[in-house]
Amino acid sequence: MQKSISSRNYAHFLACLREAREKSGVTQEEMAARLGETQSFVSKCERGERRMDIVELREFCKAMGLTLEKFVKQLERAMR
Numbered sequence: 001m002q003k004s005i006s007s008r009n010y011a012h013f014l015a016c017l018r019e020a021r022e023k024s025g026v027t028q029e030e031m032a033a034r035l036g037e038t039q040s041f042v043s044k045c046e047r048g049e050r051r052m053d054i055v056e057l058r059e060f061c062k063a064m065g066l067t068l069e070k071f072v073k074q075l076e077r078a079m080r
Contacts, residue, residue, distance in 0.1 A: 009079060010048060016075045017060065018046045024064040034063035 021031055028042045035042070044050040045060070052060070054068075061068045 010051075012078050013075060014046060014048050016071070016078050017057075020061075020064055020066055020071060020074065021046075024066065026064055031060070031063055035059060 021028075026034070028039045028046070032039045032042045041050070045052050045056070057071070058068045061071050
């Protein structure tokens with residue numbers, strides 16, 4: 001199993017993350033404020049320059065008004 005940030009599955013993850021944020025109507029700046037981080041932190045996460053862990057993903061989902069479960073279901077559909 002490939003674990004690189006540049007794997008095809010991680011690219012799907014990043015696309016789903018960005019799409020979920022955009023669908024929720026939240027800018028990177030707003031997301032950063034909700035997370036207590038900088039806009040560059042959010043940008044690096046979305047571009048794959050910084051690998052996220054599950055706890056961070058959960059916080060991103062909460063900041064978008066999305067459950068982790070719903071995000072994972074969307075990700076699973078995208079990876080098929």
